[in-house]
Amino acid sequence: MKNIFKKELMRVFSDKKMIFSLFILPAIVMIGVYSLMGTMMNKMESDIEEHVSVTYVQNVPEDFKALAAQTGYDVAAEIKYVAADASAEEVEQIKDDILNGDADLFVVFDKEFLAKAEAYQNAGDPIPGVKLAYNSTMNYSSAAKSMFEAMVLDVYETNLLQNRFGNMDLLTVFTSEDELIINEDKANGLMLASMLPYFIIMMLFAGAMGLCVDAIAGEKERGTMATMLLSPVKRSSIVFGKLFGLSVLSALSSVVYAVSMIIAMPMAMGGLGMGEISFSVLQIVELLGIMVSLVLFNVCILCLLSVFAKNSKEASAYVTPVYMVVIVLGMLTMFNVGGTAPATSSYAIPIYGSSLAIQAVASNELTLAQFGLSVAGNILCVLVMVVVITKLFNNEKVMMNA
């Protein structure tokens, strides 16, 4: 068994191509994707900030210019005045521009906006209105609308109310103050918690996939499995040697994934505006425990599927649907953040339970029972699968395609 274990490792470490595709390539891809994501998001944000929005206004109140100058709106946006008697075509043109992104906002004040507002006395008097036309699918346009509301409309509102009541405090019924009482770890963890299980589960499975398919179905295809079966070694030793070797390899490759993710995360998170994430020793131990059980589970299920295949191609065909299921299980938890807590028993479901547990670790909520269940669920399946795989290795129909 020791020799077969060693050979599985040798297989990878004596082959530059394998080392590259298993350890170096994922690291490069991970770091590449994340830093790209980070820079793109940063670029988008600064882009919106730098963009000078084009705003068309019609029927502006007399003091609009003064107000815009006072709040600095005339610098923040390029204001274009539209004549009160503008034709329908002109208005259409502006709306088209907004649709295309050539303009960002079209504001139409009611005629005699200020006069109406100031003349208001009793209920039933006419209330002046403002129409804002913008394109909610355009980031620039949405930003232009928010800016106009904050720098122009809100100021008007305050001024007019001030005039109407003299004292603004009359309008204040009470004050409220928000005090945020949140677990800092949880708040930061929440974001991470939603994505971490998905990433871990996907990369662990992907890392083991090629390896297992090649080590079982590939060997059958090349006729090297039969050579192994002809040696006076118990079939169970072959199975154990292979499973352990593959587990160690896929664990190693997932360590590479994890390390490159830790390096790359801050780059991407900068873009999302996320805080620092730090794990306690207990959290790391729990995470490792879950991951080890996951690696074993993945290796077993992949080998089990590969045993049935005559060649790598067939094995890939069996494995792909399972990969999809795994991805979906990882994603299920992604959308469940902050929702109703799943039943404790669901932690025992392989993969899905691990996904829940990883999520709970990240938001610092994992109980010992949940941890135990998720690991036990995986390991139990592993034991069953090991027995089945050993049986299959003794089965000539499966091994010799007879």
Added chain:
Amino acid sequence: MIEIKNLTKIYKLNKKKMMELKTKETTKKAADNITLTAKPGEIYGLLGPNGAGKTTTLRCVATLLTPTEGSVSVCGYDTVKQSEKVRENLCFLTNEIKLDPHFSPKYLFQFFGKLHGLDDATIEARRKELFEYFEITAFENKRIEELSTGMKQKASIAVSLVHNPQVVIFDEPTNGLDIVTARNVTDLLLKLRDEGKLVIISTHIMSEAEKLCDRIGVIIDGKKVTEGTLSEILAETNGADLEDAFFRLYKEHHKEEK
């Protein structure tokens, strides 16, 4: 010593196999009540046309398949109940069973030596001897995938002989080899026989069976139709040579079938 007693092997056919064999039956009797004995110091040849059941018989001997009925023993060990013991005493060579292309002959030799439970010194001594005989010392550190077909064949023979097995099974030994390499292989088989090993091969090449085999068992449609030395078979069938004898047996067999 190999003792095959009433060996019958029935394959279950799936739909695809049924199509391939153009049959409506769901099973295929590949070996039909075969009984034979081969002794150390002889080359026993299974001669038969394609699909006769030669490979099936040899795989049963090599523990890769379990007989549906009957039993096989190698060196006194039963291939089903003591399969590990049997595997310690034999080597099985075919074109389909290959060495891992990513490793060097040297590494694989040591690997299989260890699987056979040999110590390093023994492995090293065996390796020197066999690698020199097969002239693979020069490329012992190259990966199998870099070697030519002939070199690969030599390497895989050398590796499978690591444990100095008493029984050597070879399914179509010269299939796909050029005359020079084929000659190397047949020379080796003769050498092994002279060392007192039991060699059992399968072939459909008449000249190979004539020149190489001490005793020949003719297999047609899974049945052993006759057995003996070349002269015994020729005498029995009144054939001029083995090919002639074979066709007489073949016709005879098919007459019985109808």
